[in-house]
Amino acid sequence: MSTIKFSSTETEQLVAKIQGYFAKELDQDLGQFDAEFLLDFFSKEVGAHFYNRGLFDAQVIIAAKLEDVSEMVQEGISEIEKPVS
Structure with missing residues (x-):
């Protein structure tokens, strides 16, 4: 290490x-x-333990932000979809 x-x-x-x-x-x-x-x-x-915890915490935040973006994209696509008859 x-x-x-x-x-x-x-x-x-x-x-x-x-x-x-x-x-x-x-x-x-x-x-x-x-x-x-x-x-x-x-x-x-012990430094690596703190470093790894920081990475884990960052990953959780990024995953939440990506989920928000994904939801926004899905909503945006739904708004511009053309009706199908």
Whole structure:
């Protein structure tokens, strides 16, 4: 399984969030290196689960939109159908 790669800006933001969480919730200081290591660990070990959930959620939304479009197409075709005698 490949590791999710973040830009340097994203990494900085995520590391700051991890450090903030450790400070606030666990009352522990976490250094830059340790926070980056933890981010890499979670990215590698659980990142794919979050990624796949995002894909699943997107698929549900797209399927619903496609169903709406299909209904609109069917209605539009019904409106322009010629009567048959």
